[in-house]
Amino acid sequence: MKQKIGRKLLYLFFTLVVIISAGCSDNSSTKTNGSNSSTPMDGGTVTLSIAADPIFNPFHPNAFVESVFINRVLFSGLTKPGKDLSPAPDLATSWEPSEDGLSWTFHLREGVKWHDGKPFTAEDVAYTFNNIVLDKKLAASGASIYSGVKQVEVKDAKTVVFQLDRPMAALPAYLGYNSGILPKHIFEGKDPWNLTSFNKEKPIGTGPFKIGKYLAGQQVELVANPDYYAGKPHLDKLVYKVIADGNSQVAQALSNELSIMILDSNASTDRIKQAGNLTINPVNVTRFYWISLNQKDPRFTDVRVRRAFMHAIDRESIIKTVEKGYAQIANSPISPSLENYYKKDVSGYDYDPNKAKKLLAEAGWKDTNGDGILDKDGKPFSFNFDIGIKGDLEPVSQMVQQYLKAVGIDVKLNTMEWNAMIQKNIVKRDYDMILNWWIYPSDPDVLPYFHSSTAEKGYNLPGFKDQKLDNLLELGQKTIDPKERQKVYFDLQDYMSEQLPYLFLWYPQEIQIRNKNLQGVPELGLRDAMHYVNEWWIKQ
Incomplete structure (x- = not known):
């Protein structure tokens, strides 16, 4: 039991501390760095950093922060953090609680496809939660926040109902927090943690980017998903470079090798302020x-x-x-x-x-x-x-x-x-x-x-x-x-x-360091801003 708890706690701690280098809510009026003053341009690559090799599965017990910033791009959830931090639509377009608060109904978006072309349905949502998240034997990462969920029922192909054993006002917010939906047609009948062909090689999600090339110990390349429900992203690629050392990350940001990152020590801020190619963006986070x-x-x-x-x-x-x-x-x-x-x-x-x-x-x-x-x-x-x-x-x-x-x-x-x-x-x-x-x-x-x-x-x-x-x-x-x-x-x-x-x-x-050419990043914590990566663009 201690080992399972340790994995969950380790996940949270790593989510807090590793430096990460590096969009469509109804809250579109929120400020972004430059996107309101120029017309977005298509093309180009944004480069970020992660500290270790990732696992392409948001609920895997060993999917730590090096996985979070990728999984939030590959896998859409029912909701996502809005630009005002309220839950915003993602795979669900609307939701409402029952009068007694013991159930929440989510209405799913039409026309969403998995990266392999298969249709996304309510069955995928029910399978993700009933067969993975709520299965206590699996000890899925983040499962504890869903301790009040009894089961997820499929009402029809585009409607799911979360049945609760106690009211959970925060459920829509939780569903936008590292809770990407997984494809039933790939996981059914398989061990979700030992499915190497998915978790370490070729993940299938519904997000704005899909897997391109993965070189273990070096980098992960994601390519734009032309079938993304909100339209093809402006960027062609996202590249995550494996760089564990924080000083090396700062050096690569200064030399234009990284596009965006988070400082985990503010000692470098004076040095960065003197750089002509970077901006320091302080962001309030929870x-x-x-x-x-x-x-x-x-x-x-x-x-x-x-x-x-x-x-x-x-x-x-x-x-x-x-x-x-x-x-x-x-x-x-x-x-x-x-x-x-x-x-x-x-x-x-x-x-x-x-x-x-x-x-x-x-x-x-x-x-x-x-x-x-x-x-x-x-x-x-x-x-x-x-x-x-x-x-x-x-x-x-x-x-x-x-x-x-x-x-x-x-x-x-x-x-x-x-x-x-x-x-x-x-x-x-x-x-x-x-x-x-x-x-x-x-x-x-x-x-x-x-x-x-x-x-x-x-x-x-x-x-x-x-x-x-x-x-x-x-x-x-x-x-x-x-x-x-x-x-x-x-x-x-x-x-x-x-x-x-x-x-x-x-x-x-959260102190984000961004290259001045990177535009369209909402003023959110970088974890949350990854949900809007389809809106990011590079000013030529």
């Missing part, structure tokens, strides 16, 4: 940095200690020095990019070391022997701070260590290779304190990350359990009315800031 304090450790179960840590850490200084200003303070998981649900006036924690010391003293932690380290019941407040080496995590952890030391806490920094960190901290839950981030679909339903049911075996890494929090999470998930839902999530943010299941740090912007 992502937050956090510190997790293991709730099996009694030292961290006292909320006064968690609040003291928040007052001890100068988050503004870290944002300024490490994040180069591309972030804002977080007091809950709900990102400002979710404008209708983000509460601006959530009470927070200013940087105040004296207040931190006072709270720690109230919790029984005092320096009784004058050695500069707080103690309680004869034991010093000393613990390990594990950190995976990736992006800006190490410099952030070093600053956190110093801030906590200043209020009398002995923090021993333990830097680890990334995969080793995943196994120790995430799979085995063997840690005192860790720092990382979460990214989630464009919906405020964060139940999988905080509910008691996901402690110890899911995404609730601290193991925090609180009945009131569970009630708010469940209420938010089942509330359909937008105004009522907003109120629930406003209350949720207030309560999370008060109780601190995680120590919320900041909402980082």
